[in-house]
Amino acid sequence: MNVHYLFSLIAVVALCLIAFVGVEWLGLQALFGVVLPYAAVLTFVVAFWYRVWSWARSPVPFRIPTTCGQQKSLPWINAAKIDNPTTTGAVIVRMLLEIFCFRSLFRNTHMSFHETGTGVRITYRWEIWLWVFAMAFHYSFLVVLLRHMRFFFEPVPMVIQLLENLDSFFRIEWMSSVVGIGLPGVFVSGLVLLAAVTFLFLRRLLSPKIRYISLAADYFPLFLIMAIALTGIMMRYFLKTDIVGVKSLVWGLVTLQPALPETVGSLFYVHLFLVTVLLVYFPFSKLMHMGGVFLSPTRNLTTDTRARRHVNPWNYPVKVHTYEEYEDDFREKMIDAGLPVEKEQE
Amino acid sequence: MKITTLLQQQRTAILKKWFDSVADAYPLETSRFLKTQQDPFANPVGNAMTSGLEGLLEEFAKGAEREKLIRLLDPIIRIRAVQDFSPSQAVGFIFNLKKIIRDFINNIANAQVAQDDLARLEAEIDAAGLLAFDIYMGCRERLYDIKANQERTKVFKAFKRAGLVTEPSEDDPGLTVSNIS
Amino acid sequence: MLELAVKGSKKYWLLVLALAGVAGIGFLVYLKQFSFGLGITGLSRDVTWGFYIAQFTFLVGVAAGGVMVVLPYYLHDYKKFGKITILGEFLAVAAISMCLMFIIADLGQPMRALNVLLYPTPRSMLFWDMIVLNGYLFLNIFVGWIVLEAERNGVAPPKWVKPFIFLSIPWAFGIHTVTAWLYCGLPGRGFWLTAILAPRFLASAFASGPAFLILLCFLIRKFTKFDPGKEAIQTVAKIVTYALIANVFFFVCEVFVAMYSNIPEHLTHLQYLFFGIHGHGVLVPWMWLAMILLVLAIVLLVNPNTRANETTLGIACAMLFAGAWIDKGLGLIAGGFVPNPFHQVNEYVPTPMEAMITIGVWAAGFLVLTILYKIAVGVKEEVTV
Amino acid sequence: MADLPKAAELIKIDHKPKAKGWMETPVNIRPGMYCYAANPKSLDYMGFPNVREWNPLDQDWKLPNNWKEILFEGIRERLGRFRSFKIFMDICVRCGACADKCHFFIGTGDPKNMPVLRAELLRSVYRNDFTMAGKILGKIAGARPMTLDVLKEWWYYFFQCTECRRCSVFCPYGIDTAEITIMGRELLNLLGLNIDWIATPVANCFRMGNHLGIQPHAFKDMLDFFEDDIEELTGLRMGVQYNKKGADILFITPSGDVFADPGTYTCMGYMMLFYYLKQEYGLDVTWSTYASEGGNFGFFTSHETMKRLNAKMYAEAKRLGVKWILGGECGHMWRVITQYMDTMNGPADFLEVPKNPITGTVFENARSTKMVHISEFTADLIRHKKLRLDPSRNDNLKVTFHDSCNPSRGMGLLDEPRYVIQNVCNNFCDMPPNTIRENTFCCGSGSGLNAGENMEQRMAGGLPRANAVKYVQEKHGVNMLATICAVDRAALPDLMKYWVPGVAVTGLHELVANALILPGEKERETDLRQEPLPGMEDGTDE
């Protein structure tokens, strides 16, 4: 059986416990609130540089873009300007579409077999859900991230406030006997993030194909992000924490004058520690696709290789079979067959 | 109870069992891969079979016609003939149905079925199995035919037309077509 | 299949851009309404629903009308409609999208729209309307998409969509019935308080929806390689004819009851609409125009020659659509609120801003329609090569 | 111990082993699914390392003792040289979007044929020995050590990828499994682990100019034979020119067109087209016996080998002093030309920017490589109405078009061939949209897998393509599958024979030549295949 996800789940639960025990029983607020966050950000930035730089160091010897549409050739043939880009501008548009709209994933299809009267037919259904949830996941994550900037800036920038207003546009105010949600206003992005990450997890779990290819390294970030979202949601809507205290802690960090507020609960430290772990984990894992997608040579190059020469920095001479050698091998036969030769036979 | 009635009543259950038995016959890796989910046929290999088996069972319930059986069996067997199967695996799944139906009669449905009725059905299944074997062999023969003929039809024909087919000599550093086998 | 929507001719993109532009302007005006409040509309304390809700009501009809091509195809296996059922379904999708947009535009507190879900209130007809509209939207997108994709792949649609198809048929009747019940269950609004309102709505829906579909078919035939088929169009035209006659008949019944019984509660609204009362009567010319259009449409449709002639058929359908739009989109709502419970007359005239938002929503709806039809027609062209 | 298991139960236990992950599942090399090991003579001739006799089915592959070192050094070197390799090793998130895009996975159902898993075979080793996470976390990070079993798995599955790049179209990061397969094969070549269907053509091509090893005089003889056939058909001799210095254009086509049906008809098509252009417009086209191969099996071996074979094109063009090069219908040849040739063996500044002297069209898109695809060339001619055509000669055909992987996903050559077909045939229809253009399915035999011994693999891999053909056959009565790739012309007839009997395969220029009205030709009674033209059936019935 596939125990990858169990392992990852245990790892994330353990991380939560570490932070909880560390703060609640050992009183290590300073470690979890100051030392680790600083270390994590430093690691994140340095390791991110290191990884991207290690890619950048390797040259791009050949221009091998995937062409997903008609080439620009004869003037009267409509070229797919974006999917087969020949100009830098078009490449930028292609990259923007990839990065912001997940263009390629949007094409996703699902193959299935059908019995027809005369045999088997393979069909391809447009499969949008992975795209939908991937978009939902990334964008809600981004919004959640930006929203947290209210803790990092004073006064809070207008754009962040605008974003908050949009995010909490729909008032979800629901009072029941068990839970009451009303104030503070519900941010949709947090719920979408949790829903999307859950979908991505269930997909790995329930689709046999995806389960088969999934590794512990695939489940771990999902659980980690799920836990981050959950702790955040718990703090905001149910168990409450003193956000003035949270902001003063964060403010201390960003002004490089760390100070520990007293009234911030352990749940916050769990949340913070998980984020810390995510930051450290990020540059060493597949999450680096964030940086890598920019460098993907099948997408970020123009396709006009026949019109503009691409230079390979390490191009080296190779041994070839020259025409002279060739003619030496076959001169006699060539002359017999009436083929022209460079050197007449002696 | 008439056996055809049984087949119609227990269609879903019998089909399920039959699917499972087919999944068992897959090579280890794929089989395991299939077993991890409720619908063992979300995989391309199995996918092709779902409706095929359903159609076959329907045919047996009605009293099979040879032409129709061939039409139903051909697409399944044609795929299995190039996949990872021994001949017995490729066609054997049909015979599994006999045991499944007997089990149903004895254990689950607890139904009384006329012996000659059952015998007739089993004979039909046997016939279908043999048909499947015919198809399988036809496919394999076609395959070997293609294998055997491809060089002749492509290379040698052209070379012969040009009168170029000669035995390669040992010391000739050049390599000739005969190496490309 | 969505890729069919992003690959199109210049004309197509021009249309898309134009519609998006108009919708965008509408949205900007809506932002004004959002920040100021519904005060920018012509609504008042007495006429609390206006253009938005009227459009919504009319469009529910257009959406429900789609069932007139779905039903014969799926229930009676009427093969000729096979080519246009998807057009009916996608028309419904676009119409329902417009309905939902109009409802949102009409809310004083749109950000609280989710309260309808958070506090489900089965005794409120609006709650049920929310259910049926969203359900119908889902059913049509879902069924339309799956059937179309199966058609594109050249396989039979999966068996499990059948129940959804069958469900969508009564559901279509449901959306307009519930919409009628929004009005006809209200005490003290004599104009609406009539049991025949739902049937009347349905009749007008089954006339105006398919009539619009006929017009769309003409457009599609003109601008694409897909031909919905003359015979199919003629059959739809027959449906339109009978539905229109039923609609007018129901209306005559209403008028009879009001006039003959002479009960002021019921009569005054009709008087206001067709003759005006206390010197107020902005709608009088409109209502008469609607009547003339509908009668002329009947004449053209009932006559087999003019019905068979596609030019006159087109004219008849356009007249019908316009007439029904005035009837439902102008008269019905305002007529119900005037005179008010105090028997005073405060008239309603939409403001330019209100009209712009309305046009914006229509444009957005047509944008949805254009994209969906582009896909549907693209598949049809592919399949019938 | 009360009940002994029954026999049936025992069998069941045998059938259901404890499920393991793919890493623990050893490879099972199966006849019919692999190609024979490379002939040592071929490898030796090319100077490849670790040449020896070995058999994939043997336990012992006779590897050099330091094979792991060689391999790791090879990986290290390539990580430093190819950003694509490095990035594709690092950024896959295993979303699975590629899984059911691969024709081999669809056809065989073998999970290791999912592109993601094929790449993971290599990635798992990369993680283990080249990343920090893998070194620390090991299996948890998805790493596994290099073993002989892993090596066998690489060999088995990297030669079950046709480098068609269909997965790359759908990958959100553009990960191109072909690039990974190319690296995998390069690495395997370091250990002498190639297949013969690739290695021997490479050696042939290196020495004799073409994969078949057709020697120059034989090459000429074969084209002469086509001349005879054409003469029989039209009453005209084409007068093919070889190695002619100072010609306008050098023409290079895959040698498959010269020796194998139905490519031979395409070859005749080129000859007839050039004859027409020579007679009508005086265009001077020469063929070359030295650069008598457009295809490049070196591409399936290593970048270096590809370069060694490819060098001949420019060298020959330079020697002959032509203005520019015209390329025939081939798949991977055009990928090499488009994405590698100019970089590896350019700049071709001794040639002119290709300009069609007949229409005046300058092929701006080939400004640097100086090499034009013949379907671009012909489309241009037809567009300018420079060819006299009688499409009704192809009226017995219902044609569909198979986009070959490399021209479609490597260069985007999609509409030109369709334009040509639609002008030379009256009956054309496309296959379903998800199986054509950039979504096209491989023939199942590309990248050097067009051998005989792996027929099952080829038939299974070609299933999706065949299935789409079958669809249009049933729906529109299609009986001819046109394509612009020599491997396709060699592989698809077999595929059709197995899955879609009744559909033949043709090259684009066979159709062109059928429709082309040559100046001074006699009335044709048959097409190039010597089958009666439509309307001529009675006449030839003797």
Added chain:
Amino acid sequence: MNDKKWIIAGLLLFTVVVLSPVLWNAFKTPTPPEPVLSAKAKAAGYCVLAKDQMKAGHMQILDVWRDAVVRQGERVYKSTNGKEFNMSLSSGENSCIGCHTSKVEFCDKCHNYTSVRPYCWDCHNAPKEAM
């Protein structure tokens, strides 16, 4: 192909974005808000809940209150120390704003600090202060 400068530019941009909070704020003086208690509140010396609990959870109490007041007609809150309160956010005897008389001095300080913009004030509190 020289793309290193682009990559470095991208990395620099990335770094600046990631570190922007620090770069922007480094060595600024921390400005934790200090809500001003009115004389009345100071004098009373107690609130509905303990200070810490009010800090974190006053919004929940307001949620419960508004439901109870409007829908149940319950308008009195009895805290654990036995004190009774008028459950009203508007000013008035024994209500929130009745005691914390200045929204600006008491509520807004923390709300602005943490970018919280409750819509309570659309209806409650005095119109002049809201404007």
Added chain:
Amino acid sequence: MKNSRRSFIKIAGLAALGIGSKPVLNAFAMAEEHGAGAKAATHVGEKALAAKQWGMVIDTRKLEKESDFAPIIAACHDAHNVPNMKEKRHEIKWIWQEDYKHVFAEMESKYLNERVEKLPLLVLCNHCENPSCVRACPTQATFKRADGIVMMDFHRCIGCRFCMAACPYGSRSFNFQDPRPFIDSKKFNPEFPTRMRGVVEKCNFCSERLAVGKLPACVEASKGAIVFGDLEDPASDVRKMLKSNYTIRRKPALGTSPAVYYIV
């Protein structure tokens, strides 16, 4: 309420994580108090007036002149911060004056008593026993309290105005724009909230005054012209008035059963 309390305590353990790092036990105690626990601590004030169905009798005989009406209307509108909208269309009114022939239009009579023909009447929400507006509301933003008051929950109203269409008495107003600029700041009552744009409002029978033992503002200002009390209590003032006078209600045929009676 007890149930809700218990279920809340179950998650209170988790709540310990949230508030205060050290005082775990405190957090437990606190969770009890606020959140749903806070509910237990809310109750109706001691002085609050209670009834099963509040009702009102308006004695039109005592309300004749403009000066009789104005203070009543002002008392209500000032107490509830009802804005004075400039545009008639956007008018907001909780209680106002209307002619007999409009209020009782369906009781149309060709030859009417001279007094009655020109009789001005006070109209307000009828707090019907069977309110059609409550039926119509899709969010229960307007609802009927246990004491018979038809309330508006301004926190929940989505502004669909279905209730206004459903009300056969025209008693409801809608905030077509932000009402605050139209409230006279001199007369502003800080103890009562204003409304925001986009919600419906109407008379609430002064539920906020009843809660502290006061009668509705209009009753207080009417100098005895309006009597208020529990309709279900035979001993109440309203019942006594009803017993001794002939009264009529608006549109009885609609079955809404208004709780406002008129002595004509």
